[in-house]
Amino acid sequence: MTSATGQQHPISLYLKIWGLLFVLSTLSYLVDYFNFHGYLRWTLIIALMLMKAGLIVAFFMHMAWERLALVFAILLPPLCLLVLVGLMATEADYTFLTRLLFFR
Numbered sequence: 001m002t003s004a005t006g007q008q009h010p011i012s013l014y015l016k017i018w019g020l021l022f023v024l025s026t027l028s029y030l031v032d033y034f035n036f037h038g039y040l041r042w043t044l045i046i047a048l049m050l051m052k053a054g055l056i057v058a059f060f061m062h063m064a065w066e067r068l069a070l071v072f073a074i075l076l077p078p079l080c081l082l083v084l085v086g087l088m089a090t091e092a093d094y095t096f097l098t099r100l101l102f103f104r
Contacts, residue, residue, distance in 0.1 A: 007065070017059045024052050 028048045031041060058064040063071055 014059065017055055021052055021055055024048050024055075028052075 028045060031044045031048070036044060057075075063074070
């Protein structure tokens with residue numbers, strides 16, 4: 001009888017990542033506590049959110065240990081969709097401003 005053995009990562013790695021997620025969440029809370037406004041607030045919130053999401057995907061979803069082709073297959077389509085949404089948002093803004101200019 002053979003037993004299946006797999007790769008196991010040390011529990012200390014997951015505890016360190018959990019601690020880092022706790023620190024990033026605390027920093028995210030402090031953005032509101034110190035009452036930042038405007039672009040600084042949204043830049044900090046989005047940057048902290050992306051860092052937390054990256055850590056979760058990399059370590060808890062085991063993407064840090066996957067082959068590069070699989071990582072590209074999972075991460076590249078949402079990135080392309082974000083670029084497409086950004087392009088559509090700028091086009092929508094241009095269309096809206098053009099309509100305001102000519103139809104008032």
